Amino acid sequence: MSRPASTRYLVHAADPATLADVLDGIRSDPALELEDTIGPPHAPHTAVVRMNDAQAKALRHRFRAATRLSIEPDQPLSPFPGGGN
Amino acid sequence: MTKRHTSTGSATPASSEADKQPSSDRLAPANAAGPAPGPHRIGRRKSQFLVASRQQEGLMMMGLMPLQSNVIEQALRNSPDIEIVDIIKPKSAIGALGAGIGDSSSVLVARMADDKASNLNQQGQGRVIVEPDQSLHLLDPSFSAPGMVAGFTTQGSVPVQVGVLVVGADNAPVAGAEVYLFGSLLPANATTDAQGRALLTLFGETPDSISALYVKPRADHWSFYQRNPDIDFDGPNVVGLRPLADWPSLSLFPQQQALGWGQKAMRLDRLPPQFRGQGIRIAIIDSGAATSHDDLKGVHLGIDIINKRTSPGTWTEDMIAHGSHCAGVIAGSDGPRGIRGFAPDAEIHVCKLFPGGQVSQLIDALEYCIEQQVDVVNLSLGGAQPSEALEQQLLRARRQGIACIVAAGNSGNEVQYPASSPHVLAVAAIGKVGEFPPDSYHTETVGSAIDADGYFSAKFSCFGPQIAVCAPGVAITSSVPDNNFAVWDGTSMAAPHVTGLAALVLAHHPDFQQRYATRSAERVERLFQIIRFSTRAINIGDPKRTGFGMPDVLIALGLQPPAQQFPAAMRSGPGVSTQIGGMTRSPAAGIQSFSLSPFSTLMGGGENFLQQAWGPMQAQGGMEGYGAAFGTRIPPGWILDPNVGRALW
Numbered sequence: 266m267s268r269p270a271s272t273r274y275l276v277h278a279a280d281p282a283t284l285a286d287v288l289d290g291i292r293s294d295p296a297l298e299l300e301d302t303i304g305p306p307h308a309p310h311t312a313v314v315r316m317n318d319a320q321a322k323a324l325r326h327r328f329r330a331a332t333r334l335s336i337e338p339d340q341p342l343s344p345f346p347g348g349g350n
Numbered sequence: 351m352t353k354r355h356t357s358t359g360s361a362t363p364a365s366s367e368a369d370k371q372p373s374s375d376r377l378a379p380a381n382a383a384g385p386a387p388g389p390h391r392i393g394r395r396k397s398q399f400l401v402a403s404r405q406q407e408g409l410m411m412m413g414l415m416p417l418q419s420n421v422i423e424q425a426l427r428n429s430p431d432i433e434i435v436d437i438i439k440p441k442s443a444i445g446a447l448g449a450g451i452g453d454s455s456s457v458l459v460a461r462m463a464d465d466k467a468s469n470l471n472q473q474g475q476g477r478v479i480v481e482p483d484q485s486l487h488l489l490d491p492s493f494s495a496p497g498m499v500a501g502f503t504t505q506g507s508v509p510v511q512v513g514v515l516v517v518g519a520d521n522a523p524v525a526g527a528e529v530y531l532f533g534s535l536l537p538a539n540a541t542t543d544a545q546g547r548a549l550l551t552l553f554g555e556t557p558d559s560i561s562a563l564y565v566k567p568r569a570d571h572w573s574f575y576q577r578n579p580d581i582d583f584d585g586p587n588v589v590g591l592r593p594l595a596d597w598p599s600l601s602l603f604p605q606q607q608a609l610g611w612g613q614k615a616m617r618l619d620r621l622p623p624q625f626r627g628q629g630i631r632i633a634i635i636d637s638g639a640a641t642s643h644d645d646l647k648g649v650h651l652g653i654d655i656i657n658k659r660t661s662p663g664t665w666t667e668d669m670i671a672h673g674s675h676c677a678g679v680i681a682g683s684d685g686p687r688g689i690r691g692f693a694p695d696a697e698i699h700v701c702k703l704f705p706g707g708q709v710s711q712l713i714d715a716l717e718y719c720i721e722q723q724v725d726v727v728n729l730s731l732g733g734a735q736p737s738e739a740l741e742q743q744l745l746r747a748r749r750q751g752i753a754c755i756v757a758a759g760n761s762g763n764e765v766q767y768p769a770s771s772p773h774v775l776a777v778a779a780i781g782k783v784g785e786f787p788p789d790s791y792h793t794e795t796v797g798s799a800i801d802a803d804g805y806f807s808a809k810f811s812c813f814g815p816q817i818a819v820c821a822p823g824v825a826i827t828s829s830v831p832d833n834n835f836a837v838w839d840g841t842s843m844a845a846p847h848v849t850g851l852a853a854l855v856l857a858h859h860p861d862f863q864q865r866y867a868t869r870s871a872e873r874v875e876r877l878f879q880i881i882r883f884s885t886r887a888i889n890i891g892d893p894k895r896t897g898f899g900m901p902d903v904l905i906a907l908g909l910q911p912p913a914q915q916f917p918a919a920m921r922s923g924p925g926v927s928t929q930i931g932g933m934t935r936s937p938a939a940g941i942q943s944f945s946l947s948p949f950s951t952l953m954g955g956g957e958n959f960l961q962q963a964w965g966p967m968q969a970q971g972g973m974e975g976y977g978a979a980f981g982t983r984i985p986p987g988w989i990l991d992p993n994v995g996r997a998l999w
Contacts, residue, residue, distance in 0.1 A: 275710055277739035303714050310746075311739055313710045335738040339710045342703065342733045344637055344672040345760045345842040 271317045273300065273339035276324070281308035283331045288312055290327060296320060313339065392589055395580035398435065398483040398558055399467050401426065401458040417477050419456035426460055433461040459483060483558075509551050512538075514563075514587045516546045518571055523547075524591055526568035531581070534559045557581050564791055565589050569834035572597065575791040592787055594827065594835060599785065603827075604687050604835055610679070611785040612822025612847050615805075617903045618692060625907065627693025627853040632680060633724040634846075635715045636673030636731065638702035640831035641666045643674060645682040645689060652700030653718055655711045665702040671830040673700065675838055676730050678829030679846035680853070689827055689835065692850020692903075693857070699724055709733060713743045720750050723869065725856050728849040729774070730757040730842030732766035744773040751869025753856075753877050755849040757841035759812035769841075770816050775852075775878050778895055779811040779823025779844040780888055786825035786837070795824050795839050799890035807888070807895040811841055817897035818878065819885055821847035848881065848901060855880055855906050880906055886913040 276291075278284035281304070288309075291297045297316045302309035316324070325336045403416045419437075426432045436459040462470075471480040512531065516524045523546025530539045533555040540548040552560075563579040571591035581587055594600050600608055609619050641649050652665035668674045681698050682691035699722055701715040712731075719727055727747070744754060754774040759766030769776040783804040786792035797807045807813075808824050823844030830836040855877060856862050866873040884906035885899030904910040 273708065273710065275713070275737070275739040277742055279742060301710070301714070303710070303717050310742070311710070311713055335742075337738055339708045340733045340735060340737060342707045342709060342712055342731050344670070344704050344731045345757050345840050346672075 271298070271315045271320075274314045274316055274321050275335070275337050275339050276312040276314055277310060277335045277337075278331065279310070279333035281305075281310060283328075283334055284309060284312060287324070287328055287331070287334065290324070294320075297324070392563060392574075392576050392579045392581070392587055394464075394576060394578050395557070396433070396461045396463055397467070397578060398459060398461050400479070400481050400483050401460055401470070402456070402479045404477050404479050419458070422478060423456075423458055426458060429462075429466070431462065431466060435459040435461055509553050510555065510583055512550045512552060512581060512583055512587065513585070514540075514542075514548045514550065514565070514589060516542045516548065516565055516567075516589050516591060518567075518591050519593045521590075524567055524571060527571075527591070528564075528566040528568075529589075530562075530564040530566075531555075531560055531579075532562040532564070534561075557583055563587075563589070565591065566791065567591055567836075569830050569836045570594055572787050572837060573791040574789060575794060576789065592790075594837065597787060600827065604689075607685065607687055608689055608827075610689055610822070610827050611782060612679070612826055612843075613690070613692065615782060615822055616847060616851060616901060618690075621854075621903050621907070621909075625854055625858050626684070627681070627696035627850070627857045630693065630696045630726065630853040630857045631699060631722065631724045632693065632696045632849060632853050633699040633701055633715070633719045633722070633727045634673055634677050634680065634849075635701040635703055635712065635719075635727060635729055636676055637670045637704040638665045638668035638673045639677040639698075639700040640668045640671070640674045640829070642832045643678070643829045644685060644687065644833055645678050645691070645829040646674060648683050648694070649677065649681070649698045649700060651698065651722075652702065653715075654702040655715045655718070656702065656706050658714070665700045668702075668831050670704060671836065672704065672730070672842065673702065674830050675826075675828040675836065676728055676842065676846040679826065679843065680728060680850040682829060688829065692847070693853040696853045696857070703731070707731070709737045709740050713740055716743045716747050716752075719752055720747055723750075724752055725869075726849055726852045727752055727754045728846050729754055729768065730840070730845050732757070732759050732769065734767075736767045736770070740768060741771055741773070744768060744771050748773050748874050749871045751871070751873050753852055753874045755845050755852060757845040758814075758817055760810045760840050760842070761812055762810050763812060765812045765814040765816045769812070770814070772816075775818045775848065775881065776816045776897075777823075777841060777845040777848050778813060778817045778820040778897060779808040779839070779841040780805050780820045780896065780900065781808050781822070781824025781839075782806070790825070790837075792825040792837070792839060797890070797895075799892070801889040805888045805890070805900070807890055807892065808839065808841075810839065811844075811895065813892070813895040815894060817894060818882055819848060819898050819901055820844065820888060820896040821900055823847075851884075851901050851903055851906055852877055852881060854903060858907050860908060883912055883914075 276284070276287055278287065288299070291299050291312065291314055297314055297320060299312060299314055301313040302311065303313070304310040321336055328334055401422060403419060403422060423434065423437065426434055438457040438459065467480050470478065514529050516527045516529065518524045523544065525542055525544045525546060527542045528539060529542065529548040529550060530537055531550050531552060533552060535554050538550040538552050540550045542548045560579060560581050561577065563576045563581065565574040567573060571593055574589050574591055595603050599611060613619065638654070639646050639649050639652065641647060653662050654664040657664055677698065677700065678689055678691055680691050681693050681696055682689045684690045684694040701718055703711055703715055716727070747754060756769040756774040756776055758769045758776050758778045765776055768774060781792065781795055783796065783800060783806065795808045795810060797809050800806045807820070811823065821844040823841050824839045825837050826839070826843035827835055827837045859880060861876060862873070866876045881901050882898045884901045886902055887899040888896040890896060899914065902913060905912055
């Protein structure tokens with residue numbers, strides 16, 4: 266049976282300590298793939314994680330007590346077209 | 351038969367030379383067919399009209415009997431420039447008698463010029479129906495399908511190939527131009543080859559169902575747009591593009607330096623030459639910047655965010671030219687040729703995000719800006735939905751003294767995200783009549799209202815209470831790779847005008863040498879405030895489309911008093927210099943208030959705004975654990991202070 270497709274998620278915490286806890290949790294789960302962290306080197310505020318929807322839901326549930334933590338799909342952006350089209 | 355299109359717009363039979371060309375060779379360059387003719391332009395074709403006798407009881411009571419169809423037919427036949435295509439008559443005597451008026455029930459199908467039809471309608475004095483024979487379109491039931499993708503198939507239709515030859519000055523072929531034909535089904539498009547030839551395949555179309563032809567050159571020419579074009583399915587259709595220098599305001603361009611009309615509209619041409627944005631750092635988060643361009647050779651700093659681990663230096667490669675165009679408006683060099691930008695001496699940082707950029711990478715780019723202590727960020731981009739993580743980063747950037755100037759969006763609907771964020775300055779696009787050729791695509795952007803000075807809100811520009819200001823975004827000439835210029839439309843082009851102006855203000859306005867010299871959220875808000883109150887009104891009666899109006903360089907730098915009159919009581923406030931005045935107001939809501947808050951334009955409408963901005967995110971359930979900072983509804987009369995949290999205004 267194929268596994269659900271994984272997508273990129275943004276995990277953001279206003280408090281770097283909160284994100285550090287979440288990162289520990291992510292690193293301890295081999296099913297989750299940490300792609301990048303963003304922010305000051307010793308206090309990142311955002312993690313880019315590849316996981317599927319169920320895993321994202323589970324992660325959110327696991328850290329439900331954390332304040333000001335958001336987990337959301339990474340969305341595409343586009344330059345607003347020039348040239349009149 | 352092959353047709354040639356004259357520069358006056360009428361279609362004439364082709365020369366015998368052209369007729370001798372074999373059909374397979376009908377896309378040969380125009381100058382290969384004999385003496386070089388002038389540029390040929392596709393004109394508007396004669397339209398097809400339905401002409402019939404009006405059968406109206408009211409007219410009969412006045413003694414005006416319906417005109418007999420044969421009388422109308424004879425009148426049309428007597429006019430040499432009207433061509434009767436068909437006469438639709440009742441199939442039986444029953445049909446004719448059913449109308450009860452004998453021979454007045456036929457419908458004539460005739461081709462004629464629009465003005466001829468108008469005259470006929472007038473001369474008929476209400477007794478003749480003259481109406482366009484409209485193309486019928488399939489109703490696409492899948493209304494939610496993405497644009498350009500229809501829910502019907504073209505299988506089974508007989509494809510028709512239409513050749514278009516695109517030439518420029520001296521009939522030289524124009525390569526790389528995108529050619530579009532719009533009809534009743536899917537639009538067809540192709541790109542011209544080295545000989546200027548494009549072959550478009552149409553399905554289920556006829557010459558009469560083609561509603562528009564659009565030719566978009568890659569660079570150095572004006573676009574061409576013709577509604578109801580006189581397209582010849584059998585022969586070559588020649589389109590002559592105007593070189594940019596054909597337009598009076600760009601004569602001698604690019605060999606001789608010019609200022610764009612937008613820069614002039616904001617009075618950059620009146621600014622003393624020592625004001626050049628020196629000492630200010632500007633980041634352009636976009637598709638890169640082609641430093642091969644003469645106007646962008648002064649750009650030395652940047653990062654390819656997408657490939658930051660493998661090739662961070664590829665920010666100089668701009669595959670889609672968008673970032674290069676923005677960079678030229680902001681900081682095009684002040685050299686002997688090309689277009690001068692607003693702040694040619696500012697330190698430019700290019701963050702390459704496209705193609706392929708996502709919210710995570712924008713957050714990363716903003717992190718770069720924070721690290722590099724950038725002062726102003728240009729964001730001519732957007733996404734489908736708000737992002738909590740991005741919103742936090744925008745807030746963080748503002749607290750670090752970074753002013754984000756964001757394009758409102760080109761969908762012609764509500765302001766897109768992140769322009770809808772309360773932490774940024776949202777910019778809408780305006781155009782000005784007379785700043786582009788009437789046969790260019792730019793004409794299609796003209797909105798319904800035009801003010802006394804010729805300014806209009808671009809049709810495509812997003813609108814809403816979040817719009818702070820508007821700026822030139824129609825027919826904007828700027829740099830594109832490798833070393834060329836292109837004229838583009840978009841809020842993407844409007845935002846860089848304001849970004850460049852913001853850099854000038856930070857560099858040269860006395861407030862930022864003194865009270866607001868330190869990087870902070872207050873510094874950003876003061877900058878936004880000065881920009882808002884440096885505006886001249888665009889009087890089209892809809893502030894949701896224009897915000898406070900178009901910023902003025904001289905007023906913004908404190909070199910001239912404000913153009914707009916504000917109530918005296920509003921002209922002073924805490925920490926505000928007298929050069930601009932300390933008032934903020936909500937242009938859309940018409941409510942004025944004292945404030946230094948970035949939320950100041952929301953006063954009176956703040957709750958509605960936040961609901962609009964965050965509604966989609968709340969609906970998708972992405973707000974868990976975030977209630978304290980996001981989704982907070984601000985009651986009228988209150989603002990969020992970036993440092994304190996909440997403050998009475």
